Amino acid sequence: MFILKKKLDESFFLENTVKVSKRLIGKTLQFKDSYGIIIETEAYRGKDDPACHAAKGKTKRTEVMFGQAGYSYVYLIYGMYHCLNIVTEAKDFPAAVLIRGIILITPTVKTLDGPGKLCRELNITREQNNKNILLEKDFCIWDTDLKLNYDTTSRIGISKGQENKWRFAVSKADLKILEECYKKQRIA
DNA sequence: ACCCCGATCGTA
């Protein structure tokens, strides 16, 4: 259906987080034997972004966001769900992209539309926090030749920072095409 | 030790 090119390298994640978030649409997330096309992302960028966990400064939890681009930031939310982010931009500039949705294509086909559902299905937990996905063998993101249209909206579930339209989600039309390619089988 | 709140999700 599409070509898996190379694993994304550090230069991809060193760019502005908003740009990286847009560019991640259509790329493929791999964790162990699970592969999924990224269909939804959000940017969290710097101490001046009130929705960013790093807005309150560096803490034990957010330390990874202040580190090198290409590391995973996985945290527990609402005591029940995990969220997967990839750290972006220069060291000491705290920023990351939240991976909010994928179309899982292996080992099963499922549309995972939500960060908690995604981590639950792939079994991504805090054990996967602070991993260098530029080096990990089975935890990485692949470049592809997919060109998808996406919508730009406010981020979901935040109380501050709605003015930044930093959520990017594959257009309904393109999502439908992708799901038809891979046989629709939405998660319950 | 205590309190508040949260980058969610499923059910009503």
Next chain:
DNA sequence: ACGATCGGGGTT
């Protein structure tokens, strides 16, 4: 619209 469920971070 609401509750589940618990860790992070600030305050006492």
